[in-house]
Amino acid sequence: MNGRADLRLVSPRAVLEQVAHAIPKDCRANIIIIGSLAVGYHFFGNDPSLRVHTKDIDCLLSPRIRALPTGKAVTERLFGEQWTYRVSEEWPSPGHAGTPNDKLPAVRLNPPGSTEWFVELLTVPESSADRKQQFSRLETTAGHFVLPSFGFLSIPEYHPIPTDFGIFIARPEMMALAHLLEHPVIGAQTMSTEIAGLNLKRSNKDLGRVLAIARLSDGPSIENWPILWMEVLQNKFGDEWRSLALKAGAGMRQLLAPENEPDFLEVRHSCEYGLLVSQPPTLDQLRATAERLFQDAIEPFEKLAR
Amino acid sequence: MQLSFKSGNIKVVILSAANEKMVADTGYRPDGQWHDVWVEVKFETHGIRNLRASLLGLAYWLTNNPTSRGLLVLVDSRITEDRLHHEWKLAQQTLHPEILERMAVAFAKKKHYVGLPRDLGDDFRVWLDQLVLKESREGKPRESFYAILEVLLHQWLLGKGPMTSEWIMKTVGCSYPTVAASLRRLESTLLRHSDRRVELRYFPKDEWARLLAVSDEVRSTTRFADRSGQPRSVDSLLNRLKRLGRSDIAVGGVIGARHYQPALDLVGTPRLDLSLHSRGKNVDWNFVKQLDPALQETKRRDEPAPLVIHLVRRVRTLFEPGEDRLPWADPVECLLDLHEGRLESQALEFVRSFRTAKRQTS
Numbered sequence: 243m244n245g246r247a248d249l250r251l252v253s254p255r256a257v258l259e260q261v262a263h264a265i266p267k268d269c270r271a272n273i274i275i276i277g278s279l280a281v282g283y284h285f286f287g288n289d290p291s292l293r294v295h296t297k298d299i300d301c302l303l304s305p306r307i308r309a310l311p312t313g314k315a316v317t318e319r320l321f322g323e324q325w326t327y328r329v330s331e332e333w334p335s336p337g338h339a340g341t342p343n344d345k346l347p348a349v350r351l352n353p354p355g356s357t358e359w360f361v362e363l364l365t366v367p368e369s370s371a372d373r374k375q376q377f378s379r380l381e382t383t384a385g386h387f388v389l390p391s392f393g394f395l396s397i398p399e400y401h402p403i404p405t406d407f408g409i410f411i412a413r414p415e416m417m418a419l420a421h422l423l424e425h426p427v428i429g430a431q432t433m434s435t436e437i438a439g440l441n442l443k444r445s446n447k448d449l450g451r452v453l454a455i456a457r458l459s460d461g462p463s464i465e466n467w468p469i470l471w472m473e474v475l476q477n478k479f480g481d482e483w484r485s486l487a488l489k490a491g492a493g494m495r496q497l498l499a500p501e502n503e504p505d506f507l508e509v510r511h512s513c514e515y516g517l518l519v520s521q522p523p524t525l526d527q528l529r530a531t532a533e534r535l536f537q538d539a540i541e542p543f544e545k546l547a548r
Numbered sequence: 549m550q551l552s553f554k555s556g557n558i559k560v561v562i563l564s565a566a567n568e569k570m571v572a573d574t575g576y577r578p579d580g581q582w583h584d585v586w587v588e589v590k591f592e593t594h595g596i597r598n599l600r601a602s603l604l605g606l607a608y609w610l611t612n613n614p615t616s617r618g619l620l621v622l623v624d625s626r627i628t629e630d631r632l633h634h635e636w637k638l639a640q641q642t643l644h645p646e647i648l649e650r651m652a653v654a655f656a657k658k659k660h661y662v663g664l665p666r667d668l669g670d671d672f673r674v675w676l677d678q679l680v681l682k683e684s685r686e687g688k689p690r691e692s693f694y695a696i697l698e699v700l701l702h703q704w705l706l707g708k709g710p711m712t713s714e715w716i717m718k719t720v721g722c723s724y725p726t727v728a729a730s731l732r733r734l735e736s737t738l739l740r741h742s743d744r745r746v747e748l749r750y751f752p753k754d755e756w757a758r759l760l761a762v763s764d765e766v767r768s769t770t771r772f773a774d775r776s777g778q779p780r781s782v783d784s785l786l787n788r789l790k791r792l793g794r795s796d797i798a799v800g801g802v803i804g805a806r807h808y809q810p811a812l813d814l815v816g817t818p819r820l821d822l823s824l825h826s827r828g829k830n831v832d833w834n835f836v837k838q839l840d841p842a843l844q845e846t847k848r849r850d851e852p853a854p855l856v857i858h859l860v861r862r863v864r865t866l867f868e869p870g871e872d873r874l875p876w877a878d879p880v881e882c883l884l885d886l887h888e889g890r891l892e893s894q895a896l897e898f899v900r901s902f903r904t905a906k907r908q909t910s
Contacts, residue, residue, distance in 0.1 A: 530776035
């Protein structure tokens, strides 16, 4: 993988349409796009002049029980449509029957004639209690791969939004919650790819996406998030929802602490070269967005859980 | 208000963020700044306790401003030089010598100063005279007078008829001599009844114009700007205010004016004007953060301010009950808000829309 690869500016609608058309019709209902492309499509999918910086289009296969057959069908169809395996140093080629699971790559495919972006197949965890990274072997005629699942990927699966192209996108507020829960602290792990010259911490990039979603959403809709968040956590995690809700704001709180200014600078960088590329906020503006997020969503959510 | 020196005139000082924080933390701010000298003026300080408080406040300030000096000016104080000398020695035992070296105390009586640092020169003297005058009662707008004027105008606009001096005293929260002196000043515009009740004969244009000139100071008008780059709508702020359920905050400005006169020619709502009833010296601004954490006080008049708050100091608010537990500011507050928002023609139309004013102008 090229660690210096820059993110590409793409039209969310055009890319989503291209991905959807390449996927077998009977599999489209099992595909939920998550990540920046989904957010971009949700907020400015109808404006062709607005683009997002992205390189990976994350396709969540859902429900879990359909993940392997859907993953197989999608992978084989894409290869059949001249999509190509995305080669990286670590993962030079698909595996085969003799390759152990931990040496198998994920399905990462470039569209025909382009290496600017790629789709990656993921799935939801088998059990909500299972938060560790899991890899399910995916056997296809094009080789053997794994379908990764981890953490809180079951949250974006909740009530996804249908698109004009038959596939779904995750709800922005669900992606925001998944990121918040994924990062109760600012972790040390960095991204595998630089964003506009900087190698950001993963937590900073993901929490930055939460703030980007908050900036793109309008105030009244954010005030509805606590109820929606409570619903999804109750649905997916049962009695554990309260303890999860009370942890949801921890990472963001840490980010706002004055001593973590360097991390907040990374957050702004991720917004500036990501979803907010058309109107990059200043540091102070982004802090104000975070403070509003606490007031409108995180604190009321914590209140519901107490 | 913070004052500083510029080309021989007093001007408003914009504090640095660090000093703003200090003001918020300690509640202390000097009265003026002349180059690197911060000055506090205290009138009729006779007690040692007040002197100590001022010295300590100034010392805190200088700790935060390591290249500045501080001067405490005691105007018409009965503290003797010997007593001051004694206090100064006590301060030397307590305060850091480096801070104390940058501090000085001077006495002032009838424009005669004792103890001014010599190097400050004549220009400083001229500036200090202006500062002392500005900080003196003579230099400050007569708040009680304008409060009485507003009450008289309120009763006149709403056609409430004449009132007694006692009613004015209780409404404003001032003494009989203050009411009597204010009514004498308004004599030409007053109608005095045989039972000693009074009311306005007509709209007191001259005094109103004087009030407009000082209304920001009289009402302690405070503006809040958006720092998110995505200002919340007036409706959003209003909805959040409703949820707070505060009876001491009333809606004025364009929205309030529309409440009293729905036919008023006012398109759009450029900002939210609120009247906050606050009799105390310290105002609790925490509710602003509850309306929107992205709001921040601004001193710049040219910066858009989605929220503007005016203090109502009188005892009786004259707020009118509204729906959703949200009171309306009285029409005089709304009128002042329209002027403050430079909606002059709408302000005129607003006054004329009241029946009493119509009678006068017809």
